[in-house]
Amino acid sequence: MPSLRRAKISALGTYVPPRLLTNADLEKMVDTTDQWITERVGIRERHIVEKGVATSDLALEAARVCLRERGAAPESVEAIIVGTVTPDMAFPSTACLLQYKLGAKGAWGFDVSAACSGFVYALQAGAQLVQTGAHDRVLVIGADVMSSIIDYTDRATCIIFGDGAGAVLLEPCTPADEAEGLGLLDFIHEVDGSGGCSLNMPAGGSLNPATHQTVDRKMHFVHQDGQAVFKYAVRKMAEASERILERNNIAGGKVRCFVPHQANRRIITATADRLKMPADRVIINIDRYGNTTAATIPLAMQTAREEGKLKKGDLCLLAAVGAGFTVGVTLLRWAC
Ligand code: UT7
Numbered sequence: 001m002p003s004l005r006r007a008k009i010s011a012l013g014t015y016v017p018p019r020l021l022t023n024a025d026l027e028k029m030v031d032t033t034d035q036w037i038t039e040r041v042g043i044r045e046r047h048i049v050e051k052g053v054a055t056s057d058l059a060l061e062a063a064r065v066c067l068r069e070r071g072a073a074p075e076s077v078e079a080i081i082v083g084t085v086t087p088d089m090a091f092p093s094t095a096c097l098l099q100y101k102l103g104a105k106g107a108w109g110f111d112v113s114a115a116c117s118g119f120v121y122a123l124q125a126g127a128q129l130v131q132t133g134a135h136d137r138v139l140v141i142g143a144d145v146m147s148s149i150i151d152y153t154d155r156a157t158c159i160i161f162g163d164g165a166g167a168v169l170l171e172p173c174t175p176a177d178e179a180e181g182l183g184l185l186d187f188i189h190e191v192d193g194s195g196g197c198s199l200n201m202p203a204g205g206s207l208n209p210a211t212h213q214t215v216d217r218k219m220h221f222v223h224q225d226g227q228a229v230f231k232y233a234v235r236k237m238a239e240a241s242e243r244i245l246e247r248n249n250i251a252g253g254k255v256r257c258f259v260p261h262q263a264n265r266r267i268i269t270a271t272a273d274r275l276k277m278p279a280d281r282v283i284i285n286i287d288r289y290g291n292t293t294a295a296t297i298p299l300a301m302q303t304a305r306e307e308g309k310l311k312k313g314d315l316c317l318l319a320a321v322g323a324g325f326t327v328g329v330t331l332l333r334w335a336c
Contacts, residue, residue, distance in 0.1 A: 011069040013069055013166070029152055030158060119295070125140075143164070157223075193324065257317070
């Protein structure tokens with residue numbers, strides 16, 4: 001077996017659509033208040049697309065920013081992996097649509113369905129392609145247009161979600177990077193399908209193909225048992241994070257930047273408390289973006305960079321829990 005190369009994130013790009021949906025807007029749409037949303041979830045506003053804008057459009061903008069940052073031509077991308085639960089359509093995959101729009105001639109690709117863990121799962125799928133030597137440049141994207149599957153008369157879900165996209169480029173570490181210990185170091189992934197009933201979109205697949213009845217019953221929208229998801233998320237984000245630090249012999253205090261999935265501010269702070277993570281190392285931007293599903297982690301990495309909390313050489317922990325249930329944590333040393 002040939003020795004594996006280490007993969008690194010060599011560039012990051014993000015995009016959110018310009019239109020804002022604020023708590024004040026939602027107060028006019030459903031029986032809710034800015035105070036309830038701010039206190040219970042931690043969101044003030046989210047970005048949502050105009051009609052006709054799809055996930056591949058957001059992914060395209062993020063991918064362009066990412067490639068520009070690296071000075072890389074679209075034709076140099078060898079594979080594209082998109083984490084999303086809101087593909088433009090059931091098929092072809094968003095990766096195919098994006099490949100064409102981006103002009104990534106010669107690339108192959110596919111979508112990953114892992115809900116809020118979509119980005120971290122796509123990241124590891126891409127990393128394996130780099131580590132084995134199969135590819136030198138893999139574009140990994142988390143993108144969702146959640147507003148396309150939200151019932152804006154259901155106050156329990158419509159206040160939570162937003163639209164957005166984030167892209168990273170994966171490349172092999174140079175010998176100098178390896179010497180500095182940069183790149184993707186370890187991951188733990190886990191799924192628990194018994195949680196499928198707690199968060200899903202019941203229709204539109206082979207079990208319940210679209211009919212007038214599925215539309216009338218609002219089965220093409222997100223359905224969620226909020227409390228079940230909340231409890232699972234707090235427990236598993238902390239457990240998986242503790243496990244990955246322990247098996248790498250890393251004390252929590254050594255992590256410079258903790259980038260959790262942004263589902264609820266209370267989930268993030270409860271997890272960070274359990275990990276004894278100092279508040280200034282915990283990245284929170286849910287107030288501005290809401291829960292953008294597969295896009296939260298790259299958007300939060302971008303916030304971390306903007307706030308000067310994620311610099312080359314920093315040890316960083318990504319953690320996500322999502323529908324499935326899916327759980328994913330990645331340990332890395334920032335390399336760009
Ligand atoms: O990315 C993974 C996907 N999702 C998540 O991780 C979400 C995890 N869950 C959550 O974040 C929270 O459970 C929610 C934000 C969904 C709900 O917060 P909660 O504190 O668990 O509220 P609850 O469901 O226990 O409801 C408490 C009360 C209820 O009223 P009663 O029965 O006590 O009279 C709800 O009807 O709050 C009510 N409520 C609202 N009130 C005002 C629910 N939604 C709203 C709302 N505005 N938007």
